[in-house]
Amino acid sequence: MLMPLPDEKILARSAEIVAALRKIVPGEGVVESEAGRRAYECDALTAYRTLPMVVVLPETTEQVVQIMRACSEMGVKVVPRGSGTSLSGGALPLADAVLLAMGKFKKILDIDVENRCVTVQPGVTNLAITAAVQDQGFYYAPDPSSQIACSIGGNVAENSGGVHCLKYGLTTNNVIGIEFVTIDGEIIRLGGKHYDAAGYDLLGVMVGSEGLLGVVTEVTVRILPKPPGARALLIGFASIESAAECVADIIGQGIIPGGMEMMDKPATQAAEAFVHAGYPQDAEALLIVELDGCEAEVHHLVEQVEGLAQKHSANSIRTSHSEEERLLFWAGRKAAFPAVGRLSPDFYCMDGTIPRRRLSDVLLRIRQMEGKHGLRVANVFHAGDGNLHPLIMYDANKPGELEQAEEFGNDILKLCVEVGGVLTGEHGVGVEKRDLMGEMFTETDLNQQMRLKCAFDPQSLLNPGKVFPQLCRCAELGRVHVHGGQTRFSELPRF
Numbered sequence: 001m002l003m004p005l006p007d008e009k010i011l012a013r014s015a016e017i018v019a020a021l022r023k024i025v026p027g028e029g030v031v032e033s034e035a036g037r038r039a040y041e042c043d044a045l046t047a048y049r050t051l052p053m054v055v056v057l058p059e060t061t062e063q064v065v066q067i068m069r070a071c072s073e074m075g076v077k078v079v080p081r082g083s084g085t086s087l088s089g090g091a092l093p094l095a096d097a098v099l100l101a102m103g104k105f106k107k108i109l110d111i112d113v114e115n116r117c118v119t120v121q122p123g124v125t126n127l128a129i130t131a132a133v134q135d136q137g138f139y140y141a142p143d144p145s146s147q148i149a150c151s152i153g154g155n156v157a158e159n160s161g162g163v164h165c166l167k168y169g170l171t172t173n174n175v176i177g178i179e180f181v182t183i184d185g186e187i188i189r190l191g192g193k194h195y196d197a198a199g200y201d202l203l204g205v206m207v208g209s210e211g212l213l214g215v216v217t218e219v220t221v222r223i224l225p226k227p228p229g230a231r232a233l234l235i236g237f238a239s240i241e242s243a244a245e246c247v248a249d250i251i252g253q254g255i256i257p258g259g260m261e262m263m264d265k266p267a268t269q270a271a272e273a274f275v276h277a278g279y280p281q282d283a284e285a286l287l288i289v290e291l292d293g294c295e296a297e298v299h300h301l302v303e304q305v306e307g308l309a310q311k312h313s314a315n316s317i318r319t320s321h322s323e324e325e326r327l328l329f330w331a332g333r334k335a336a337f338p339a340v341g342r343l344s345p346d347f348y349c350m351d352g353t354i355p356r357r358r359l360s361d362v363l364l365r366i367r368q369m370e371g372k373h374g375l376r377v378a379n380v381f382h383a384g385d386g387n388l389h390p391l392i393m394y395d396a397n398k399p400g401e402l403e404q405a406e407e408f409g410n411d412i413l414k415l416c417v418e419v420g421g422v423l424t425g426e427h428g429v430g431v432e433k434r435d436l437m438g439e440m441f442t443e444t445d446l447n448q449q450m451r452l453k454c455a456f457d458p459q460s461l462l463n464p465g466k467v468f469p470q471l472c473r474c475a476e477l478g479r480v481h482v483h484g485g486q487t488r489f490s491e492l493p494r495f
């Protein structure tokens with residue numbers, strides 16, 4: 001994968017840059033030793049690693065302002081980082097950049113039950129928000145499987161999702177205000193405790209901006225009252241087609257489950273061997289449907305979904321009768337990724353979204369691609385949203401298998417776009433899907449997106465090398481003037 005080449009002039013000035021950072025953040029807040037920087041060399045897309053030039057861990061917004069201003073003035077790139085759980089390489093460091101780690105922004109600033117919102121610093125984990133309000137009967141709805149570790153700042157940057165997003169929306173639907181710092185050190189506040197704001201929807205622009213537009217220093221999220229009850233159904237099908245049709249029918253009937261997840265046979269068998277949740281071993285597709293609300297509503301919805309499952313020839317239907325049983329049904333799904341890790345030394349988790357109606361068709365074509373690439377796939381995904389997570393199994397120790405897995409992943413994502421879907425559901429573009437952006441967007445689309453980036457970050461210093469294909473950067477938008485043989489932006493790879 002082609003990344004921007006390190007700028008030798010910046011590397012030569014690294015001592016001066018570190019000294020400038022030390023004036024802003026004292027003591028251990030600047031990490032310069034190789035051993036210290038090694039801890040930050042990758043995020044959860046572990047196939048790619050780069051030692052950052054220096055890591056800085058600010059504790060206050062004022063320090064972020066000064067770091068950004070200093071980097072902007074020195075022409076130094078900045079890569080923001082939360083907890084480093086990105087699966088698309090969004091927080092992958094650059095050898096000539098400052099890695100701005102927001103892990104010390106850990107405070108819950110305000111719990112406002114009357115306005116049903118909580119204001120936190122960006123390093124607070126997703127789960128810590130729910131933990132802070134659950135005694136009062138509330139919770140924060142978007143629930144990525146990584147919620148024990150991932151930060152809310154990272155969730156904002158990636159517009160993260162989770163099992164409950166089908167009914168309660170993604171991060172963008174649950175964040176109502178942010179504070180962020182621009183690359184030249186300006187503090188901007190968008191939204192707040194109130195809904196909607198005057199002018200353009202800049203909050204919508206910032207959520208999902210993958211660290212390319214600013215560094216988020218404060219987040220206000222809405223919290224929801226915990227539903228009084230929830231029950232889960234475990235439904236086994238003899239074919240993926242029947243399961244997919246059942247999913248479409250449930251949504252078509254106007255039922256929006258709290259969560260609706262599907263696993264194929266390899267994933268179901270791996271999860272069962274791992275947590276013994278009682279999953280049917282002969283099912284080609286397993287559906288977990290959760291229905292929440294008051295008792296009468298849940299009872300009514302359970303009956304409706306059971307009826308639809310029978311209509312689509314389900315082989316087995318089990319409905320949870322206690323909270324323990326409901327959690328057990330989910331335990332296998334939640335452990336599906338580590339469970340698949342026992343089947344293969346490595347796996348590559350893809351993320352693409354398709355129209356629900358195309359589920360069975362696309363899953364069949366992924367199965368057919370296994371032969372072409374010589375690799376197996378287990379499928380675990382948010383069926384209700386059409387958000388696929390094919391887990392491509394490979395062995396990194398075998399030469400060429402990682403590249404083969406990546407090629408397989410690219411074919412899957414191209415297929416998602418071909419059937420009317422999109423390149424990502426919730427994991428972001430990062431470096432992983434960067435070079436596929438042209439599959440989905442025209443040059444004009446990409447130029448327009450780039451113009452927006454330039455409006456926030458004209459020098460292209462914030463998280464470069466991510467999201468936009470190489471040679472699709474601020475420098476390319478205008479005509480490049482070559483004077484005396486000196487090419488501007490010489491670090492950009494040219495083809």
Ligand SMILES: Cc1cc2nc3c(=O)[nH]c(=O)nc-3n(C[C@H](O)[C@H](O)[C@H](O)COP(=O)(O)OP(=O)(O)OC[C@H]3O[C@@H](n4cnc5c(N)ncnc54)[C@H](O)[C@@H]3O)c2cc1C
Nearest residue numbers: 082083084085086090144145151153154157161211216426
């Ligand atoms: C096991 C596992 C399961 C996962 N399950 C899910 C899932 O169910 N749903 C889902 O959506 N994702 C999932 N993810 C992906 C990941 O957890 C999310 O993308 C998460 O939001 C990343 O948060 P983070 O704090 O780790 O951010 P990082 O990985 O540190 O950074 C991610 C991106 O956000 C930017 N960023 C981070 N903090 C800031 C900030 N303060 N200001 C500006 N930009 C910032 C970075 O530059 C980078 O581009 C999973 C990951 C793992 C490892």
